[in-house]
Amino acid sequence: QKYVYSFGGGxxxxxxxxxxxxxxxxxxxxxxxxxxxxxxxxxxxxxxVCDLYYKNEKTLPEGLTSQVEKALARMEAxxxxxxxxxxxxxxxxxxxxxxxxxxxMMNTILNLGLSDASTEGLARKTDNPRFAYDGYRRLIDMxxxxxxxxxxxxxxxxxQSLKDQKGVxxxxxxxxxxxxxxxxxxKAVYEKAVGTGFPQDPMEQLWKAVEAVFRSWMGKKAIDxxxxxxxxxxxxxxxxxxxxxxxxxxxxxxxxxxxxxxPNTGENEFYGDFLINAQGEDVVAGIRxxxxxxxxxxxxxxxxxxxxEIRQTLxxxxxxxxxxxxxxxxxxxxxxxxxxxxxxxxxxxxxxxxMAKEGLIDEKTAVQRVNPDSLNHLLLPQLDPKADAKPAARxxxxxxxxxxxxxxxxxxxxxRQREANPKVPLMLVRKETSxxxxxxxxxxxxxxxxxxxxxxxxxxxxxxxxxxxIVGCEAVRINEKAGEIxxxxxxxxxxxxxxxxxxxxxxxxxxxPTIPPKMAGDFAVLMEWADKYRTLKIRTNxxxxxxxxxxxxxxxEGIGLCRxxxxxxxxxxxxxxxxxxxxxTEADRRKALDGLEPYQRDDFIGIxxxxxxxxxxxxxxxxxxxxxxxxxxxxxxxxxxxxxxDVQKVRDRVESLHESNPMLGFRGCRLAVRYPExxxxxxxxxxDAAIAVKKKGIEVLPEIxxxxxxxxxxxxxxxxxxxxxxxxxxxxxxxxxxxxxGTMIEVPRAALTADKIAEHAEFFSFGTNDLTQMTFGYSxxxxxxxxxxxxEKKILPEDPFASxxxxxxxxxxxxxxxxxxxxxxxxxxxxxxxxxxGEHGGDPASVAFCHKVGLDYVSCSPFRVPIARLAxxxxxx
Ligand code: ADP
Ligand code: MG
Ligand code: MG
Numbered sequence: 001q002k003y004v005y006s007f008g009g010g011x012x013x014x015x016x017x018x019x020x021x022x023x024x025x026x027x028x029x030x031x032x033x034x035x036x037x038x039x040x041x042x043x044x045x046x047x048x049v050c051d052l053y054y055k056n057e058k059t060l061p062e063g064l065t066s067q068v069e070k071a072l073a074r075m076e077a078x079x080x081x082x083x084x085x086x087x088x089x090x091x092x093x094x095x096x097x098x099x100x101x102x103x104x105m106m107n108t109i110l111n112l113g114l115s116d117a118s119t120e121g122l123a124r125k126t127d128n129p130r131f132a133y134d135g136y137r138r139l140i141d142m143x144x145x146x147x148x149x150x151x152x153x154x155x156x157x158x159x160q161s162l163k164d165q166k167g168v169x170x171x172x173x174x175x176x177x178x179x180x181x182x183x184x185x186x187k188a189v190y191e192k193a194v195g196t197g198f199p200q201d202p203m204e205q206l207w208k209a210v211e212a213v214f215r216s217w218m219g220k221k222a223i224d225x226x227x228x229x230x231x232x233x234x235x236x237x238x239x240x241x242x243x244x245x246x247x248x249x250x251x252x253x254x255x256x257x258x259x260x261x262x263p264n265t266g267e268n269e270f271y272g273d274f275l276i277n278a279q280g281e282d283v284v285a286g287i288r289x290x291x292x293x294x295x296x297x298x299x300x301x302x303x304x305x306x307x308x309e310i311r312q313t314l315x316x317x318x319x320x321x322x323x324x325x326x327x328x329x330x331x332x333x334x335x336x337x338x339x340x341x342x343x344x345x346x347x348x349x350x351x352x353x354x355m356a357k358e359g360l361i362d363e364k365t366a367v368q369r370v371n372p373d374s375l376n377h378l379l380l381p382q383l384d385p386k387a388d389a390k391p392a393a394r395x396x397x398x399x400x401x402x403x404x405x406x407x408x409x410x411x412x413x414x415x416r417q418r419e420a421n422p423k424v425p426l427m428l429v430r431k432e433t434s435x436x437x438x439x440x441x442x443x444x445x446x447x448x449x450x451x452x453x454x455x456x457x458x459x460x461x462x463x464x465x466x467x468x469x470i471v472g473c474e475a476v477r478i479n480e481k482a483g484e485i486x487x488x489x490x491x492x493x494x495x496x497x498x499x500x501x502x503x504x505x506x507x508x509x510x511x512x513p514t515i516p517p518k519m520a521g522d523f524a525v526l527m528e529w530a531d532k533y534r535t536l537k538i539r540t541n542x543x544x545x546x547x548x549x550x551x552x553x554x555x556x557e558g559i560g561l562c563r564x565x566x567x568x569x570x571x572x573x574x575x576x577x578x579x580x581x582x583x584x585t586e587a588d589r590r591k592a593l594d595g596l597e598p599y600q601r602d603d604f605i606g607i608x609x610x611x612x613x614x615x616x617x618x619x620x621x622x623x624x625x626x627x628x629x630x631x632x633x634x635x636x637x638x639x640x641x642x643x644x645x646d647v648q649k650v651r652d653r654v655e656s657l658h659e660s661n662p663m664l665g666f667r668g669c670r671l672a673v674r675y676p677e678x679x680x681x682x683x684x685x686x687x688d689a690a691i692a693v694k695k696k697g698i699e700v701l702p703e704i705x706x707x708x709x710x711x712x713x714x715x716x717x718x719x720x721x722x723x724x725x726x727x728x729x730x731x732x733x734x735x736x737x738x739x740x741x742g743t744m745i746e747v748p749r750a751a752l753t754a755d756k757i758a759e760h761a762e763f764f765s766f767g768t769n770d771l772t773q774m775t776f777g778y779s780x781x782x783x784x785x786x787x788x789x790x791x792e793k794k795i796l797p798e799d800p801f802a803s804x805x806x807x808x809x810x811x812x813x814x815x816x817x818x819x820x821x822x823x824x825x826x827x828x829x830x831x832x833x834x835x836x837x838g839e840h841g842g843d844p845a846s847v848a849f850c851h852k853v854g855l856d857y858v859s860c861s862p863f864r865v866p867i868a869r870l871a872x873x874x875x876x877x
Contacts, residue, residue, distance in 0.1 A: 003049050004067040007033040008041020008243070009078045016318070021046050023238030025097030028338045035317055037310055037335050041078040042242030043071035045210065047098065050236025053214045060211070068206075072241075079243045084202035088125055089118035091135070091244040094209040096216060098237040101339060102225055103435050103457065105237060106216030107146045109209050110280050111139040111244060115200040119183075123176075131249060133179035138279075140186040140198055143205065147212040150193040158185045206241070213239045221435045228442060230798075245334045247327040248279040252300070255327045257283055257455045258293050260311045263321070263343040263463060264400060266350025266522075270294070270311055272324075273453055279327075283455065290453055303333050314338055319360045320369075321351050344400055344463050345370070345377025353522040356529075363529045364877050370526065372844040372871040377401065377466040378523050379863050381514035383501050389512045392487045395448070395473025397505035398459035402514045403427065403446030403468035404499040407492055409480050411440020418443035427498045429485050431478055432471075433458040441467070446500045448507060450476040468502030476507065519554060519866065527555060527866060530873035536850060537857035538868045539617075541837060543567060545606035551862035555869055558615040558701075559607065560765060560859020561837035564682060565623050567603050568596070574628065578639055581625050582653055586677060593681040600682060604689035608700045612693075615701040617765060617837070617859075619744065620682050622707045624667040626657035663770075663779055668708020672718055679718065680725050687729040690737045703740040705765060710747035712756035719760045744837070745820075746770035751812035755823035758832055764820050765859070766813055768838030768846075772800050775809045801839060804846035814853045835859055844871035851875035 005013040005022055007030040014022045014030035022030065026044030033039045045068065052061045076082045081090040091113040096106045114122065114136045123132035144150035159171070162182055168174060174182070190198045199205050216222060217237045226232065247255035258272025273290035275283050276299065283290050297304040307326065310333075314322045323341035327334050343351065348370045356366040380401030383389050405427035408414045414426050428444035430437065432452045441447055441461060445468070449458045452471040462469030475488040483494045492498055492509055499512040519527065539560030540551035544567075548559060568577045573596060580592035607616060630636055631654060640647035659665035672679035683704060690700040704722055709715050722741050730736060745751050746767030758764070773780050780801055790796045796805075804810060817834055824832035835857040840846035842864030850858050851872060860868050 001048075001061075001063065002067070003046055003061065003064050004043050004071045005030065005046065006041075006043045006071045006074055008039060008075065010034070010036055014044060019099045020235065021048065021238075023047060023097035023099055023240070024101055024339050025095060025337055026238045026240050029240065029242070029336075031317075032314075032335055032338055035313065037313065038333060040243040040245050040334050040336070041075045042092070042240060043068070043075065044097075045239040045241070047235040047238045050214045050217055050238070053211075054218070054236070058211075058215075060207075068241075075241075075243060083113045083206075084115065084118055086117040086121040089113055089121050089202075091122075092206070093240075093242050093244055094206070094213060095240040095242065096213045096237045097240055098217070099234050100229075100231055101342075102222060102231070102237075103461065105219070105222045105225075106213050107142065108280070109139070109142045109146055109212075111135040112143070112205050112209060113202040114139050115202065117200070118202070126249070128249065130176040130179060131246070133176055133183055134248075135246075137179055137183045137186050140183065140190055143198075143209065144186070144190045144193070147208050148190070148194050150190060154189045154193065155186055158182065158189060210239050210241075213237060225435065225438060228438060242336075245327050245329045245332075245336075246279060247275075247329060248277055249330055251277055252331045253277055253327075253329050254296075254300075255279060255283060255325075256290070256293065256296070257323070257325050258307075258311075259341045259343075260315050260322045260324070261341075261347070261351055263323075263341050263347050264397065266343065266347030266354065268354060270308065271454070273455060283453070300328065300331065303328055303331065306333050310335065316360070319355065319365075321347075342460060342463055345374035345466050346400060348374050349378065349526050350522045353525050364533065366526065367529050367533060367870065367873050368877060370870060372847075372867040372874065374466055375523075375867050375870060378519075379517050379866065380466070380468070382503070382517060383499070384513040384515045387513045389499070389501075389506070389508050391501075391506035392490060392509045393473055393475035393507040394505045395450075395470040395476070395507060396452075396454060396459075397502055398454060398456075398471045399447075399462040399467060399469035400503040401466070401468040402499065402501045402503070402512070404497060404511050404514065405445045407485065407494050407496055407498050408440075408444065409478065409483065409485070409494050411437035411443075413494075414440035414443040427500065429476065429478060429498070430458070432456060433461070441465075446470075446502065448473060448476065448498070448500055450474060450478060462502075468500055470500050470502055470505050470507060473505075473507055516550070516863075523866075527869055530870045531555070532873075534851075534869065534872035534876050536847070536855065536868075536872040536875070537835075538865055538872060539615075539835065539837075539841075539857050539859035540862050540865055541841070541859050542607070542862060544603070545610040547862050548607050548610035551865055552610065552614075554862060554865040556614075556862065556865045557857070558617070559611055560617055560835050560841070560857060561705075562607060562616060562618045563622065564600070564618060565621055565627075567600065568628065573599050575642060577628050579643055580678075581628055581657075582643065582645060582650065589675065590677050593677055597681050597685050600685035601689045601692075604686055604702075605692055608689060608693040608702070609696075609698060613699045613701075615703055617703040617705050617742075617763075617835075618682075618686055619705045619707050620669070621671055621678055622668050624657070624659065624662045624665055625671070626654060626659070626662065629654050629657070663773065663781075669706050669714050669718055670708065672706070672721070673714065676721055679721055683722050683725040684729050687726050687737065687739065688733065690739065691730070691733045691735045694737050695735065700737065701739075702737075703742060703763060705763075706741070706743045707767070708747060708770070709743045709745075709757060709761075710749040712753060712760065715743055715757050715760045740833075742833075744770075745813075745816045746774070748774055748812055751816040754816040754819040758820040758824040759827050761820075761824075761832075762830075763833040763835075764816065765834070766816065766836040766838065766855075768804055768809065768813070768836055768840045769801065771812060771838070772805065772809050775812060776800060776805075803843050804838075804840040804849055806849050810849060810853070813849075817853050817855065833857075842868055844868075844874075847871035848875040 012030035012033040016031035019027045081088045094109045119136040123129035141155040145152040254276040256274030262271045272293040321341045325337040352366040352369040383402045405425035425445040447469040497511040499508040539558040540556035541561040542548045576595035583589040740762040742763030743761045744767040837859040841858040842860030
């Protein structure tokens with residue numbers, strides 16, 4: 001079996017397609033090598049070896065040793081030096097890399113192969129002892145901490161004490177002899193912690209490093225990252241062993257990172273940073289301030305031209321924006337990595353549309369390129385331009401959108417506070433972030449760091465998540481001990497509000513109002529393309545004219561769920577509603593309902609007008625009545641006073657409406673069965689409103705929806721009632737208006753008997769919140785206490801209220817669709833219109849499922865409409 005794949009010298013055994021086996025880094029190093037891009041030679045040990053390592057009680061498979069030795073020999077020949085050769089040593093890096101990019105896995109080990117003897121040799125060969133000993137002490141530090149688990153602080157401590165002793169500030173001020181001394185001290189630190197001396201045999205170094213990479217796959221950071229990003233099903237990480245090239249040999253050397261296009265805005269501009277005379281992750285670490293990539297032109301014109309050519313080659317080859325790492329050694333350029341660049345939602349849209357216009361990809365590919373959830377980014381709030389937003393400081397705009405939250409200074413604190421109160425927005429303020437902080441970053445609405453550049457950890461992670469972020473804001477000083485920060489001298493305590501504008505880099509003290517975004521430009525173009533390919537219609541859940549108008553702007557093709565009860569809580573309406581609930585006789589109830597009717601009618605008129613020409617599904621009263629009454633004494637006293645009733649009576653009614661399980665209690669169509677006058681009032685209001693709007697010359701398409709039906713008898717009874725009221729109202733007004741009467745399918749029994757129900761229902765809408773609730777037997781409001789454990793123990797792959805459970809609830813949905821459609825067709829010859837109106841309507845995976853089972857539409861909240869449009873297109877392509 002082949003465990004090792006070589007690359008370098010213009011050829012490679014692997015290709016970019018072999019990511020699963022070689023990891024992303026290894027596959028792309030191979031690909032770059034075979035298309036003639038300069039890459040230092042090396043080899044990749046496959047992810048299968050990682051898998052075998054864990055399957056065989058952490059032992060490496062037989063046969064690996066000889067394959068590695070062969071690949072190494074090939075590399076040595078290609079490079080013209082040998083690992084451990086004291087006169088001409090080959091040095092290598094050991095790099096991890098899974099099929100998906102995973103910050104949080106093992107740190108790269110550089111300069112592997114150095115020993116006492118080969119360091120001497122390297123010093124002689126390069127005539128640069130400072131460089132050689134600096135490399136060696138870095139290796140002892142990296143190998144010690146990353147591979148052997150020595151606390152990095154111990155090395156740092158030695159470095160600092162030597163600098164103090166020599167009276168210097170910067171590492172670079174240390175001379176060759178100082179570094180030689182440092183190596184001696186580092187070796188002592190190593191030996192004290194590990195118990196044996198620093199390994200002098202480079203093969204021993206290599207094998208220990210390889211195993212450390214495999215062990216890091218199951219490290220806490222890596223596991224956390226996979227959980228948060230929902231990555232599963234990977235075999236493991238690959239290990240890349242690659243000849244070292246040095247960006248720190250002098251002023252004709254350097255290292256950098258870049259994106260082939262701007263990952264924030266998507267502009268077709270080369271974007272990145274570099275440092276002259278630097279090695280490894282110095283650019284990312286934020287120790288020195290890097291220079292902008294365009295300035296490389298002045299410093300090394302020939303290299304810059306070559307880099308631009310490579311940028312072009314990579315984009316035409318991959319047909320995707322790339323994120324690259326490069327190193328220049330004595331004027332020669334080497335590429336060390338390329339991968340698909342992470343980007344903001346805004347950039348994703350622009351790049352997809354631009355690349356289609358440039359002819360690199362076609363429209364369908366462009367539509368497929370954008371992750372629907374990333375559109376959130378374009379739908380992110382912006383600062384209200386009218387607000388008084390005086391910036392107190394400016395940093396580097398790392399991830400767009402405005403965010404406002406209470407300052408927290410550590411990731412743990414952010415996690416703790418979010419758990420304590422998920423509603424309070426948090427602003428994580430740090431010097432910098434590292435993979436240990438991701439859970440805290442996840443808990444915050446925005447991230448602000450005082451150091452770091454565009455490629456720093458905070459910037460990359462935030463951008464990937466679409467979370468507003470500012471980095472490198474030097475005017476921010478953090479005093480963790482005192483629990484406060486200062487922004488340009490002004491103190492801001494932990495717990496105080498801070499606002500950031502990730503689009504501009506502005507930091508504002510206090511709470512600045514934000515405004516919702518608009519759909520225009522490339523976003524609108526991409527949506528147009530999506531609409532060409534999708535077959536599912538997208539409706540919205542809205543209960544007022546304002547939300548309806550917003551949803552239309554985002555492309556909603558109707559309302560899939562208008563919850564009437566939302567209208568009952570304001571002003572005078574709640575008073576009439578309570579009168580109705582407290583009434584003792586039908587006559588009194590009708591009187592109270594008469595008071596409510598005009599409000600209902602006017603609300604519907606507003607919504608019908610906003611949705612002119614589009615269908616509007618209105619659900620009849622659904623929640624249990626006790627929700628409309630106060631449960632505390634003060635509230636009950638007030639109600640009694642307001643309605644001129646004895647407070648005892650109010651208390652008694654609240655008492656009598658009390659249910660031990662309201663979710664399964666007196667609600668939904670059960671209300672209309674017992675109190676038909678409620679249904680009557682609502683239906684009359686709907687039809688009267690429709691007629692009024694129709695008379696204005698506006699087309700109306702009301703769809704009256706009966707909730708929580710479980711038996712055909714309920715449906716038959718309430719359908720007849722509804723129809724009677726419709727006909728009477730129309731007759732009375734003397735104006736015809738079209739309407740449909742249908743039902744929600746949200747009780748499992750309704751799905752099971754969908755054929756019967758469809759004999760009466762003119763449309764179905766799956767209420768997947770209740771359907772999920774009743775299918776699992778989980779109360780949606782009570783899952784908090786156990787859902788975490790369920791996800792952790794993999795009992796559930798995902799919260800079923802966020803993403804539709806296809807294998808369970810999904811069966812009821814497809815059964816309902818099949819039975820309902822077949823029976824309706826047989827009975828009337830009509831196509832039964834079916835949609836979904838639960839939270840799931842805005843979840844891309846659930847949208848794909850709805851497409852698959854042949855629904856006519858999905859309905860979601862206004863801001864998720866664009867996401868659903870794109871998801872529906874992707875499902876159809
Ligand atoms: P990550 O997965 O964290 O990006 P990499 O494997 O890309 O880690 O390594 C980090 C950095 O180490 C690279 O960006 C590069 O600067 C440096 N590096 C890795 N391998 C080599 C090499 N063979 N020669 C020179 N520098 C290297
Ligand atoms: Mg790394
Ligand atoms: Mg890298």
